[in-house]
Structures are given as C-alpha cells and as structure tokens.
Amino acid sequence: MEWEIVIGLEVHVQLATKSKIFSGSSTTFGSKPNTQASALDLGMPGTLPTPNEEAFRQAIMFGLAINADIEKCSIFERKNYFYPDLPKGYQTTQLEKPIVRSGNIVIELSDGTRKSIRIHHAHLEEDAGKSLHEEFQEMTGIDFNRAGTPLIEIVSEPDLSSAEEATLFAKKLYGIVTSLGICDGEMAQGSMRFDVNVSIRKPGGTLGTRTETKNLNSFRFMEDAIDIEVQRQIDLIEDGKKVVQETRLFNGETKKSKSLRSKEEANDYRYFPCPDLLPVIIEDEYIEEIRRTLPELPEAKLKRFKEQYSLSNYDANILSSDQLLGQYFEVVAKKSGDAKIAANWILGELLARLNSTGLTITLCPIKSEDLAEMICRILDNTISGKMAKEVFDGMWKGDGNADSIISSRGLKQVSDSSVIESLVIHIIKINPNQVDDYLKAEEAKRSKMLGYFVGQVMKASKGQANPKQVNKILRGQLNKLINNIEL
Amino acid sequence: MGSKDIHEKTIAEIIFALNAREFSSLEITQHFLNRIKTLNSVYNCFITICEESALKQAKIADQKRMTGEFSDFCGVPIAHKDIFCTKDLRTTCGSKMLDNFIPPYDATVVEKFSFEGAVVLGKTNMDEFAMGSSNETSYFGAVKNPWDIKTVPGGSSGGSAAAIAAQITPGATGTDTGGSIRQPAALCGISGLKPTYGRVSRWGMIAFASSLDQAGPMAKTAEDCALMLKIMAGYDAKDSTSANIITPDYTEKISRSINGLKIGVPKEYFQDGLNFETEKSVLDALSQLEKQGAILVPISLPHSHLAVPAYYVIAPAEASSNLSRFDGVRYGHRCENPKDLNDMYTRSRAEGFGDEVKRRILVGTYCLSAGYYDAYYRKAQQARRLIKQDFVSAFNEVDVIIGPTCPNPAFEFGAKKNDPVEMYLEDIFTIATNLAGLPGMSIPCGLVDKKPVGIQIIGNYFREALILNVAHQYQTITDWHQNYPKDEKIESIRKMRLE
Numbered sequence: 001m002e003w004e005i006v007i008g009l010e011v012h013v014q015l016a017t018k019s020k021i022f023s024g025s026s027t028t029f030g031s032k033p034n035t036q037a038s039a040l041d042l043g044m045p046g047t048l049p050t051p052n053e054e055a056f057r058q059a060i061m062f063g064l065a066i067n068a069d070i071e072k073c074s075i076f077e078r079k080n081y082f083y084p085d086l087p088k089g090y091q092t093t094q095l096e097k098p099i100v101r102s103g104n105i106v107i108e109l110s111d112g113t114r115k116s117i118r119i120h121h122a123h124l125e126e127d128a129g130k131s132l133h134e135e136f137q138e139m140t141g142i143d144f145n146r147a148g149t150p151l152i153e154i155v156s157e158p159d160l161s162s163a164e165e166a167t168l169f170a171k172k173l174y175g176i177v178t179s180l181g182i183c184d185g186e187m188a189q190g191s192m193r194f195d196v197n198v199s200i201r202k203p204g205g206t207l208g209t210r211t212e213t214k215n216l217n218s219f220r221f222m223e224d225a226i227d228i229e230v231q232r233q234i235d236l237i238e239d240g241k242k243v244v245q246e247t248r249l250f251n252g253e254t255k256k257s258k259s260l261r262s263k264e265e266a267n268d269y270r271y272f273p274c275p276d277l278l279p280v281i282i283e284d285e286y287i288e289e290i291r292r293t294l295p296e297l298p299e300a301k302l303k304r305f306k307e308q309y310s311l312s313n314y315d316a317n318i319l320s321s322d323q324l325l326g327q328y329f330e331v332v333a334k335k336s337g338d339a340k341i342a343a344n345w346i347l348g349e350l351l352a353r354l355n356s357t358g359l360t361i362t363l364c365p366i367k368s369e370d371l372a373e374m375i376c377r378i379l380d381n382t383i384s385g386k387m388a389k390e391v392f393d394g395m396w397k398g399d400g401n402a403d404s405i406i407s408s409r410g411l412k413q414v415s416d417s418s419v420i421e422s423l424v425i426h427i428i429k430i431n432p433n434q435v436d437d438y439l440k441a442e443e444a445k446r447s448k449m450l451g452y453f454v455g456q457v458m459k460a461s462k463g464q465a466n467p468k469q470v471n472k473i474l475r476g477q478l479n480k481l482i483n484n485i486e487l
Numbered sequence: 488m489g490s491k492d493i494h495e496k497t498i499a500e501i502i503f504a505l506n507a508r509e510f511s512s513l514e515i516t517q518h519f520l521n522r523i524k525t526l527n528s529v530y531n532c533f534i535t536i537c538e539e540s541a542l543k544q545a546k547i548a549d550q551k552r553m554t555g556e557f558s559d560f561c562g563v564p565i566a567h568k569d570i571f572c573t574k575d576l577r578t579t580c581g582s583k584m585l586d587n588f589i590p591p592y593d594a595t596v597v598e599k600f601s602f603e604g605a606v607v608l609g610k611t612n613m614d615e616f617a618m619g620s621s622n623e624t625s626y627f628g629a630v631k632n633p634w635d636i637k638t639v640p641g642g643s644s645g646g647s648a649a650a651i652a653a654q655i656t657p658g659a660t661g662t663d664t665g666g667s668i669r670q671p672a673a674l675c676g677i678s679g680l681k682p683t684y685g686r687v688s689r690w691g692m693i694a695f696a697s698s699l700d701q702a703g704p705m706a707k708t709a710e711d712c713a714l715m716l717k718i719m720a721g722y723d724a725k726d727s728t729s730a731n732i733i734t735p736d737y738t739e740k741i742s743r744s745i746n747g748l749k750i751g752v753p754k755e756y757f758q759d760g761l762n763f764e765t766e767k768s769v770l771d772a773l774s775q776l777e778k779q780g781a782i783l784v785p786i787s788l789p790h791s792h793l794a795v796p797a798y799y800v801i802a803p804a805e806a807s808s809n810l811s812r813f814d815g816v817r818y819g820h821r822c823e824n825p826k827d828l829n830d831m832y833t834r835s836r837a838e839g840f841g842d843e844v845k846r847r848i849l850v851g852t853y854c855l856s857a858g859y860y861d862a863y864y865r866k867a868q869q870a871r872r873l874i875k876q877d878f879v880s881a882f883n884e885v886d887v888i889i890g891p892t893c894p895n896p897a898f899e900f901g902a903k904k905n906d907p908v909e910m911y912l913e914d915i916f917t918i919a920t921n922l923a924g925l926p927g928m929s930i931p932c933g934l935v936d937k938k939p940v941g942i943q944i945i946g947n948y949f950r951e952a953l954i955l956n957v958a959h960q961y962q963t964i965t966d967w968h969q970n971y972p973k974d975e976k977i978e979s980i981r982k983m984r985l986e
Contacts, residue, residue, distance in 0.1 A: 039590075039591065039592055042817055043812040043817065044572075044590065044591075044592075044817075044818070045572065045578075045580070045585070045588070045590070045693040045694070045812065045813075046571075046572045046590070046592075046594055046689075046690065046691040046692050046693045046694065047592075047690070047691070048689060048690050048725060048726050048727070048728075049727070050724065050725060050726075050727050051727065078808050080807075080808050080811060080855070082811065082814060082832055084814075084816050084828065087812065087816075087817065088811065088812045089808070089810075089811020089812050089814060090808050090811055142816070268856055268857045270807075270808070270852065270855035270856060270857075270860075271855075271860075272804060272805075272808070272855050272860070272864060275696070275697035275698035275728075275805055276694075276697050276727070276728065277727055277728075278727060278728060
C-alpha cells in the first residue's frame with residue numbers, strides 16, 4: 001500500500017551570543033564543568049534573570065531572514081518540570097507570544113522543483129545543563145555550563161513529506177543561521193538539534209497519530225531516524241496495530257529507536273507567564289535597523305555564486321548553503337583566480353576529507369590561502385594535478401604550505417620541452433614493438449595506445465614531466481614516424 | 488532625648504547621638520547585642536545572631552566616623568529578615584529546607600545597607616518562605632509578641648516586627664507579599680512600609696510570589712522608615728522588574744503640612760468582620776488627621792472582596808514554581824540515602840518543607856494544571872486587573888486611602904492554625920495593594936485590650952514620600968508610636984513553659 005509521510009520539525013539552535021540569555025556567564029563550549037555557571041545558572045535562591053539583548057537581536061535576524069512577523073510585545077513563560085539538569089525546576093521559554101511568528105523557508109527538491117515550508121513560530125528559551133553519567137559510578141554528575149545558553153526553537157508546520165525533504169530543510173536552515181552568524185554551526189557540540197514529528201496516512205486521508213523523536217544532532221541521524229520511524233509505523237499499521245502517540249529516542253550508532261514516554265506519561269508543564277521578566281517591547285525602528293544590517297542570505301548568495309563565478313547550480317548550492325564554506329570558497333577563488341578549479345577542489349577532495357574525518361570547515365587543517373596557493377602552482381604549471389594531490393595530502397597532514405611541500409619533496413613539474421622531447425625519443429627508441437603496433441593501428445585506436453607511451457615517459461621523468469606537454473610532444477614525434485620522417 | 492536608654496532611641500536619634508559622639512557604634516551595638524542575648528530566648532525574634540561580625544562592623548564604622556567620609560547610617564545597627572541572602576552567613580527563610588544554606592552573595596538590599604556602613608545584628612525569624620500571618624510556620628519556632636507573649640506577632644516578618652517592639656533592634660528589613668510587613672507592624676505596634684512594586688530590588692531576596700513580593704523598612708517611626716527606604720530604594724539592573732525612576736529624599740518633605748490632603752475612606756474596609764474597638768481607633772486616627780486639615784472622602788473599592796481569593800490563586804501558583812528549585816540536588820536539605828532520583832526529590836521536599844508551604848505548593852500546582860489554568864489562574868489575573876482598576880479610579884479623586892491594617896489585634900497562638908481560611912482573612916485589607924502593586928504603610932493608632940492596632944495608609948504608585956509625610960504628621964500629634972511593652976521577665980517564660 002502507498003503511504004503519505006507527514007513530517008514536522010522542531011529545531012533547537014544555540015545562539016552565538018557571548019553570554020547567556022539571562023546571566024552574564026560565558027557560553028564558551030568545552031570549559032571545565034561548572035566553571036561557567038553563575039549563581040543564577042545554578043538556580044540559587046533569590047537570583048533573578050536579566051534578559052540579554054543580543055539574544056533578541058539574533059532571534060529577530062532569524063525572523064527577518066525567513067520573512068516572518070516579529071512580535072512587538074513578546075513574553076516569557078515558565079515551563080515547570082523536575083530534572084536534575086534543570087536548576088530552577090522550570091525552563092524559561094516562550095509559549096503564547098513568541099518573538100518570531102509565521103515565516104517560510106523554500107527548499108529545492110532533487111528534481112529542481114521548489115517547495116515552501118511554513119514556519120509556525122520560533123521562540124527564545126534557555127538551554128538546560130548536562131548530566132554526566134560516565135565518570136561517576138552509580139551516580140550522576142551535572143555540568144551547568146550549558147544551562148542558560150540562549151536557544152531559538154524553530155517549529156515548522158508539518159509540510160515535509162520525506163526524510164530527504166526534511167534533510168534539505170534542515171540544511172537550508174543551517175545555511176541561514178550560519179550565514180546570519182547567529183549560530184556557530186558546530187553540530188557535534190549540540191549547536192543545532194532536531195526533534196522530528198512523524199506520522200503516516202493514506203494519500204489524502206486524515207492525519208495519522210504522530211510520534212516525536214527527540215534530540216538528533218546530525219543531518220544523517222535525523223534522516224535515519226525518520227526512515228526508521230516511517231517504516232516502523234507502516235509495519236505497525238499493516239500488521240493491524242496502532243501507532244501510539246509517544247516520545248521516542250533514537251540511537252545513531254545502532255540505528256534503533258525506543259519509546260521514552262507515552263502521551264499519558266507526558267509532563268503537565270503548567271506554563272504560566274514568568275513573573276520575574278517584564279514583557280519585551282520591540283520597536284519598529286529597532287527591527288528596521290536590524291533589517292538594514294542583515295548579512296547576505298544563502299538564497300542571494302546562490303544566485304551571486306552562479307553569476308559571479310559561473311558555477312553550476314549544484315556546486316553553487318552546496319557552497320552557498322554553509323556560510324563558512326562559502327567564505328572559504330570565496331577566498332580560494334579570489335586568491336587563485338580560478339573559481340571553477342577552486343570549487344572542484346573544495347567540493348571534491350576537501351569535503352571528502354572533512355566528511356571522512358568528521359571535521360567542520362572551521363577545523364579544516366588546510367587554510368584557504370594555502371589551498372589557493374596550491375591552485376596557483378597548478379595554473380602556472382609548476383605542478384601537475386597528480387602532484388597537487390600529493391601537495392594537498394601534505395598540507396592536510398600539516399607538513400607545511402604548498403610551496404614548501406613542493407620544494408621539500410622535489411615535486412616541480414618539468415615543462416622544459418627539450419628535456420621532455422629527449423625523454424620521448426628515448427622511450428620510442430627502447431619500445432620498437434609497441435611503436436610498430438601503434439603505426440599499424442587505425443587512427444581511432446591510436447589515442448588509447450598513446451597512454452602506454454605517456455606512462456613510460458612519466459615514469460622515466462619520475463612523474464615530474466608536465467603530462468600535457470608529454471602528450472603533445474609524443475603525438476608529434478609519433479606522427480613524424482607515421483609520415484616516415486627520421487627522428 | 489538624652490534621658491532615653493539607647494534601646495529606646497529611634498534610628499534618627501541614634502544617628503543624632505552618633506553624630507554628636509554621644510555614643511560610639513560599638514557601645515550602641517554592644518547594648519543591643521546584650522539585650523538580644525537576654526531577650527531573644529523569650530521572644531525568639533532572631534534565627535541567627537551575628538555578635539562577632541556585628542562588633543567588627545561597629546568598630547569599622549567608628550573608625551570611619553573618626554577619619555574619613557561616612558554617611559548618616561554608618562554604625563547604626565539593624566537586622567535583616569532571614570529571607571535576604573547574606574554572603575557567608577546562613578540564610579534559612581524560616582525553613583528546614585535551607586537550614587544549612589550559606590549564600591555566596593548578598594541581596595541588593597543587604598549590600599546597600601553594608602555600603603552605608605550599617606551594622607547587622609542578625610537575621611530575624613519569619614514564617615517559612617514568608618507563608619503565614621502568625622509566624623507559627625517557622626521551622627525555628629514561633630516568634631512571641633512582646634505585648635503579650637501568648638499572642639502571635641503577625642507574619643511573615645514577625646521576627647523583625649517583634650524585635651523592634653521588644654527594642655532589641657531599632658530597625659529591620661521586612662518583605663511583604665500579602666501584608667507581611669504591615670500586618671506584623673500593626674500587631675506589634677510599630678511602623679512598616681511596603682513600597683510600590685519595583686521600588687526596591689528583589690535581587691537576593693528569596694522569592695515567594697515574584698509578582699507580589701516587595702521589600703520594605705520596619706522601624707519605630709515613619710521618619711525611621713523614610714531613612715531606611717532612602718537606602719533600600721532604587722533601580723537595580725540585576726532585577727529587571729525594578730523601576731528605573733529617581734529615588735526621592737524621603738525625609739526631605741516628611742514634615743510638610745497635610746492641610747487640604749484628600750483621604751479616601753473605603754466603605755469596604757469598614758464592614759463586617761472588623762473588630763469594633765479597632766474600628767474606633769481607626770476612626771479616631773482619621774479625625775486626628777482631619778484636625779490637621781485633611782479632607783475625608785468616602786470612596787468605594789467595589790472589587791475588594793475578590794482580593795483574598797485572587798491572591799490565594801496567584802501567590803501559590805507563583806510559589807509552586809519558585810519553590811521547585813529546592814529539590815535537594817544542588818543545595819539545601821537532601822534526604823538520607825535516596826534510593827533513586829524520584830525518592831530523593833520526594834523525600835527531600837517532604838522532609839524539608841512544612842505543612843503550610845506544602846499546602847500552597849499543592850494549591851498552586853493545581854491552579855496551573857492543564858484544564859484548570861483558565862478557571863483559576865486566568866480568572867484570578869482578571870480579578871487582579873479589576874482590583875487595580877478600583878485603585879486607579881480612586882486615586883483620581885483622592886491623595887491617599889486610609890483604613891485599618893488588620894481586622895483584629897494580635898490573636899493567641901493556635902487560634903487560627905488549623906483553619907487556613909481564617910488565617911488568610913488576617914490579610915483581608917493588605918492583600919489588595921500587593922495585587923495592585925501599590926505602596927502601603929501601617930502605623931500604630933491605638934491599643935485594643937492592651938494590644939496595638941494600626942491604620943494602613945495606601946498611596947498612589949511611587950508616592951511613598953506622601954505616605955511617609957502623612958504618617959509622620961500623624962506621629963507628631965499622637966504618641967502611639969512611642970508606646971512599648973515592658974521587657975518580659977525570664978521567670979514568666981519559665982512559668983509559661985511549665986504551664
């Protein structure tokens with residue numbers, strides 16, 4: 001039977017503010033546990049929250065970027081529940097009057113069609129601390145460094161109809177928040193986390209019961225979690241069973257999910273307006289000021305990359321969807337003077353290495369200037385494409401920049417035609433049988449056979465001869481033999 | 488003035504004596520500490536007595552007064568209600584939950600008094616988490632009313648009020664969520680002011696109901712309250728609900744004539760339930776003010792009857808959330824050998840909180856629950872707006888509103904302990920001002936059965952200066968504020984214990 005998949009996303013994005021949403025503590029990731037937790041972050045009695053204006057500014061930037069309405073009088077609510085990493089026994093969040101309402105994000109499907117995904121709202125809230133289970137035997141440690149880090153929770157309408165669409169949407173969102181500079185994009189550190197609401201129905205039928213799978217912190221995990229959940233629901237229904245409304249947890253390593261709690265077990269969060277915080281009034285002027293200073297968004301960048309650098313839609317799309325990758329590309333393109341080659345290296349070798357090592361572009365061991373320099377050496381014929389791979393490898397391992405690797409490994413390409421010519425003549429002379437075959441062969445097959453001689457010449461030059469020149473000179477010399485000209 | 492004993496002096500008189508070098512701060516501080524040492528065992532006003540640090544602070548104050556620049560308050564001893572966090576000094580909020588809690592920070596109010604050089608004698612007893620009107624809910628035992636130790640001092644700032652009445656401190660800080668400064672002030676025959684919501688920073692003050700809580704001064708006279716409020720008031724960036732407006736000099740215009748002042752007398756404050764003798768004292772006070780040229784204007788606050796029910800939804804709702812942080816995880820009471828997380832939560836809270844606190848957490852949790860929110864919390868907020876509107880309309884006609892602070896003088900211990908609603912009605916006249924966020928003050932206006940009763944002066948938003956002016960004028964023509972009970976003899980306590 002055919003099933004229609006209905007997906008809505010809730011995305012938690014950690015904002016890139018220097019200090020927390022309601023206290024002055026730093027938000028830097030990776031500090032010693034509880035060194036970035038003030039009395040407020042620890043929920044000490046008598047402490048009071050003071051809102052961080054920067055968090056509002058960044059949330060408004062996001063709202064403007066997705067053509068949303070900005071709430072002029074937004075309020076904070078308390079979401080009450082007990083958990084050890086929740087220091088006050090409630091999370092300060094927004095419910096009735098979130099800062100951002102009714103926006104949309106356009107995604108481009110693989111067949112080129114564009115689909116608009118509606119954003120119901122985005123609200124500001126504080127992150128919780130972190131429970132540490134590993135270092136303590138039969139006990140749990142708690143690190144409150146993360147407690148109070150500002151988040152925006154972006155809630156989509158259930159407009160997505162496949163795991164692929166959900167991933168495209170998530171990546172687009174990633175591009176927007178990183179381009180705006182409101183999120184560092186470090187997904188492995190939890191800077192962006194997804195909750196997926198999934199249900200299935202017969203095409204055109206009423207909506208099915210949905211489940212929520214929480215806390216997915218990579219695009220891959222999210223895609224896998226959706227695929228698995230869709231299949232689980234199909235299996236249940238086709239076996240005559242029912243989908244239960246519940247919250248599920250997905251294990252990215254085992255690719256299995258399990259029920260966390262059913263609807264009946266869900267908390268009654270007892271939301272009510274936070275009496276410690278006054279309504280936040282946002283003036284039109286303030287919004288317009290932010291609108292004027294909004295940085296270039298992925299959509300505009302895509303268009304510019306295609307026009308300015310003559311990139312294909314595919315290449316431009318990838319390079320424009322990640323702010324830092326786009327920035328990296330533009331440095332390489334400008335410094336090397338060849339955008340096409342720059343794009344090829346970044347989208348090919350560089351991304352492959354980053355993906356296989358799980359690194360993000362910020363942690364890339366090759367600086368954009370160094371990659372540009374390497375490309376310059378290809379363009380000025382100092383090195384061949386093959387040598388460039390070796391240079392790239394050296395740079396990745398931290399052996400130095402392009403020029404120093406070229407000189408230390410003696411990778412200079414030989415482009416002196418007289419040197420190459422004498423090598424070519426030498427190879428022709430010591431391979432009389434192959435030359436004979438070549439001469440007897442039909443023209444159409446000759447170019448294939450040429451490869452053997454090119455290989456021999458390259459080998460004799462210890463790989464340093466310019467392959468283009470080798471090709472050209474070889475052809476010339478062999479043509480002379482065809483025409484019975486003495487070498 | 489010189490004929491008075493040190494402990495009989497007002498803060499203004501102590502400042503005068505210090506400025507005249509009649510006494511040193513050390514002498515004054517030692518005098519009060521001696522009285523505390525003898526009398527606290529009778530009245531139980533203090534949870535923590537800070538002898539060592541108080542003497543140290545007094546010496547520093549004396550040095551400052553000898554050498555450098557100093558403010559008037561330098562060397563004046565006061566006490567803080569144990570709801571204000573004090574750095575490196577135990578802060579219990581009257582609860583077993585915080586019996587072991589030592590904050591690493593000072594409340595803004597505490598910091599401001601320290602900055603002025605005030606000497607802190609100790610932390611005063613209070614109803615647990617400020618929930619109570621009799622001081623009987625304190626984990627550290629009830630405070631006794633110095634006028635009659637068989638009766639309650641009122642609450643929740645009962646320790647502060649009784650300590651002033653017993654003259655073991657000249658002034659103390661208090662907090663008022665539904666009457667917690669004014670009601671004990673009335674029952675102990677002292678002066679106490681709850682400022683406009685937002686006038687005094689709430690930072691470092693342990694929250695009961697955040698939208699109602701407000702700190703204020705308690706002392707012998709309106710003038711002393713003015714001196715204290717001058718220090719306490721002011722915008723604090725650490726409390727985003729504090730008001731960013733100028734703090735006037737509250738003593739400057741305190742002696743202005745009240746000729747022509749329009750006093751609103753709400754008919755709803757003189758109805759059934761008001762003790763006849765109390766009513767007489769209040770009406771007497773009003774006619775005294777009339778003699779000073781004030782004009783009495785009968786008014787109506789038609790939604791007054793909604794105040795108590797609305798309060799007992801809103802305050803517990805906020806409290807249920809505010810008190811969630813006391814979970815045994817990071818500080819405060821934790822039960823022995825918890826089996827698991829849930830066991831730790833439930834037993835720590837069951838053991839750490841007293842009955843009244845639990846009752847209010849239950850009520851508040853219920854009011855905010857899914858399906859009940861609209862019927863209770865939202866309705867209560869609507870009632871709150873109506874109550875506020877009553878006052879806004881009234882203040883278009885009058886300058887201040889005056890009525891009784893409480894319906895009755897101090898009642899005996901146990902009289903209302905088992906009937907929460909009866910106890911809640913103690914605050915029937917004080918609660919509305921908290922809901923509206925208005926300033927209100929109680930000053931003594933008579934004795935009923937040898938026990939003090941008070942009038943409440945309610946002013947418009949941020950008009951504390953006018954309230955203090957009216958109170959001070961009243962106190963210049965009357966002497967109720969100069970009446971103090973005799974020191975209770977230790978023998979009588981022994982006798983009471985034997986009984």
